[in-house]
Amino acid sequence: MLWCRFENDHSPSYGIVEGDRVVTVEGDPFSDHKRTATIHRLDQVKLLVPVVPPTFYAIGSNYHNHVIGRAKVKGTAPKFYERPRVGYRANSALIPTGASIVKPKDAGPNFEYEGEIVAVVGKAMRNVTPAEATEGIFGWTIGNDVTERDWQKSDPTNLRSKNADTFKPMGPFIATGIEPRDMTTNVRLNGKTLHSFPTGNMLFSAGEVISDISRTNTLVPGDVVWLGTDEVPQALSPGDVIEIEITGIGVLRNPVRAQS
Secondary structure, rough: EEEEEEOOOOEOOOOEEEEEEEEEEEEEOOEEEEEEEEEHHHOEEOOOOOOOOOOOOEOOOOOOHHHHHHHHHOOOOOOOOOOOOEEEEEEEEOOOOOOEEOOOOOOOOOOEEEEEEEEEOOOHHHHHHHHHHHHHEEEEEEEOOOOOOOOHHHOOHHHHHHHOOEEEEEEEEEEEEOOHOOEHHHEEEEEEEEEEEEOOOOOOOOHHHHHHOOOOOOOOOOEEEEOOOOOOOEEOOOOOEEEEEOOEEEEEEEEEOOOO
């Protein structure tokens, strides 16, 4: 099943995507809800980010080739971690598919995308095993972890480099009933495929990451966990269009523009 969140009469609503239609739902996917008789054409609705997470988690260094490639770029030895390196991202950075990624005026040339699978939490979890964590995942969406690398290198935190406005496209849908081991992630820049990799080929699975988080933090329905990217991203420039497609979910597509 594909869930979406869209603007309906100037307010957000959840819907179920069926082909080229969206069936409006009363309630939300994480609690009591029911289908209504109201149906819209998918191409006539304004999609929003598929969930506004209570807490926005993200992990880095979670694919082998990415760890190797980023180490080469930095001129350092690759480092593989024994536990997931989990951090936070800002909801204020979220934008939906179709919205513009804005490159700030003072951003440098190393302004990069990262195509990621995102786990959407479906129930409260605290101190759970990886198996229990996996069972608590509601579904999956797509994220683009845009990063200004020079800021990331020089700043004491990731406030600017990863959390500036528009730096976190997410969407277009939440897909349920699918598994990362069956997915492929394709990243396209201006229509050209740059990367294609098995989505499930992670160093730490979603269940392992969520289990690790749950040792100290209670996860709740609607939380999202971004699970990292593979390969080494290229730079984005104003005028580009970046697309991230993951099997069974859809395509997250965003143009890039310069800050005015």
